Amino acid sequence: MLRRRLRRAHALCLVGVWLAACAPASPTPAAPAADPSAPSGDERTPLVVFAAGSLIVPFAELEAAYEAKHPAIDVRPEYHGSIQVIRHATELHEPIDVVATADASLLPMLMFQVEDPATGTPYAEWACSFAGNRLALAYTDRSLYTEEIDSQNWPEILARPEVLLGLADPRFDASGYRAMMALALAERWSGEFGLFNQVFEGQFTYPVRIFREDSLSTITVPEVLETRSEAHLRMRGGSIQLLALLESGDIDYAFEYESVIRQHGLRMLQLPLPVDLSDEAYRDQYAQAVVELDFQRFASVEPRFIGEPIAYGITIPSTAPHPQEAEKFIAFLLGPEGRAVMQADQHPVLPSPLAMGWEAMPVSLQPLCAGVGGP
Amino acid sequence: MMRNATRATILFAILGGLLVGFIVLPLLRTLTATSLRGLILALQDPQLQRSLAVTFGGAALATTIGLLTAVPLAYLLARRRFRGRGLVEAVVMLPVIVPHTAAGVALLLVFGRYGLMGQAFARVGVSFTDTVAGIVLAMLFVSAPFLVSASREAFALVDTEIERVALSDGASPLQAFWHVTFPLARRGILAGALMMWARGISEFGAVVILAYHPKVMTVLVYERLQGFGLQAALPATAVLIGVALIAIGVLRGVLGVQRESTTG
Secondary structure, eight states: OHHHHHHHHHHHHHHHHHHHHTSOSSOOOOOOOOOTTSOOTTTSEEEEEEEEGGGHHHHHHHHHHHHHHOTTEEEEEEEEOHHHHHHHHHTSOOOOSEEEESOTTHHIIIIISOBOTTTSSBSOSOEEEEEOOOEEEEEOTTSTTTTTOOTTTHHHHHHSTTSOEEEEOTTTOHHHHHHHHHHHHHHHHHTOTTHHHHHHTTSBSSOOEEEEOSSOEEEEEESSOOBOTTOSEEEESSTTHHHHHHHHTSOSEEEEEHHHHHHTTOEEEEOOTTTSSOOGGGHHHHTTEEEEEEOOSSOSSOOEEEOOOOOEEEEOOTTOSOHHHHHHHHHHHHSHHHHHHHHHTTOOEEEEEEEESGGGSOTTTGGGSEETTOO | OHHHHHHHHHHHHHHHHHHHHHHHHHHHHHHHHSOHHHHHHHHHOHHHHHHHHHHHHHHHHHHHHHHHHHHHHHHHHHHOOOTTHHHHHHHHHHHHHSOHHHHHHHHHHHHSTTSHHHHHHHTTTOOOTTSHHHHHHHHHHHHHHHHHHHHHHHHHHSOHHHHHHHHHTTOOHHHHIIIIIHHHHHHHHHHHHHHHHHHHHTOOHHHHHHOOSSOOHHHHHHHHHHHHOHHHHHHHHHHHHHHHHHHHHHHHHHHHHHHHHHHO
16 A cells, blocks of 8 residues: 555656656747638648747738648748858757848858758858848847947946846847957947947856957957856847847847847837948948858857848758649749838848849849859 | 457557657767767866856756755645645746746846846846846746655655644644654655756756856857857757756655655
């Protein structure tokens, strides 16, 4: 009897473990309601789209619009930091049809130069820049010093120890290294060459270093990046993970893209044009900030990001299970319907999408994306 | 008749064996995919060492708080008949059913900077976002039901007659609990504490929302897998599985000892 009850207690514990293990590990965005006339999920062709977290709102609507037009397709989006988006294809070898990142230059760096070990061909040979954005500071009514902060004094406010600042991890998310670039550019713009260290010094276990030359500020991010216990910096894998912390009041400010801030109805501080990585006219100035990731152990490539106007990139990995369907989806995005969805969600699209590796692009997409220096 | 019984045994063994294989194979594959050298290097990695310390220490702290609160509650649930007892039992088991990401959100709302408890604790200098305190809180929330459940079962096994004898010999209820009931139930409670500790170590969903930093082992594994790939995540994963194996071994040892002492 006694033994039986003990076993029961043990079994209860184990059932509990099982139940707990069933809990989802991470939330996924709710899919829009399916078209009732569409075939059921089992019959539809799945189209796996891995995209930057800042595309979550327009891409959710794009998914609904595309599925309404193509009932036989089941668009399955998944959102991460842009570098993570690529690594899901190149390191975790997941079957992905479309890759869309917040930084188009990541695609040649991390996909053109990396070969699929199974075939010996690069993971991608072309990419199309299709959308822009602007880096800004998001905050709420409860944030500290909202009455005081402006486009001049923001680095000084962010450096205050009582101000909790949200930052995406620059090792995984483009907005993370762009935030670091913005501070390096703010130094150059204002001539106050101490702003970067004011915000970041003493925040990490292993320091993020900045090396200033006449026309270049090089920021080195260590391979292991973790905040110290007394830090006023709150870091998350992707910038969209900071939104909940902003809304709960657990951070005061976060570097976010303008489109994301508007989509979530947050308050926004616009950064000056020479800093916010939005304006083509400042291309040369932006290039004066460079972020290097000091990867030694885990990665075969050592990423180096050069400041430039923000451009979102999209491609079809060579490992895509449904490349033809992916082509149609990208054509929809680049066409009038896709552009209308993006603009309705306040995500700026490029007036004319621009291709890298134009000649390697699927023929159907070539008219929609001009080649660099090409047709 | 005998032949039928043998057939049934073989059938059940095949079906059960499939499940056992399903559990063992991925765990074994992970361990064999990690070289001994990789494992040793991983254990020398300062980030992993810090993460192990935060994870094990945080889970131990959560379990300590659990022992101070869950054990008295379990005693009441096992021994006293009171109005709403069923409701209390259901509430205490809720964290097992509630998805852990939802638990993390709920904890953030209450223990965040502007949450009811967050503000109260801030007055004494304790905050829960991105701190060890937040990790302990998340672990406590999701793993306490295991200790309550195991302790309640352990108390229920103790013969009430022995307690009555202690009380009639002049012991106070608290003395009877401390000197008679608790020692008799301690192995069951210990098993529950071990389960709670192990469950705390394996927590991801609630911890990652409340305290991404300092990184506990599950967050570190997730980050390395997402950011650096499978090979980077393997050694840390193997360490976690190794700890789970040790925990289950100790748990079985504790239960085994009790079985022998109660049945032998």
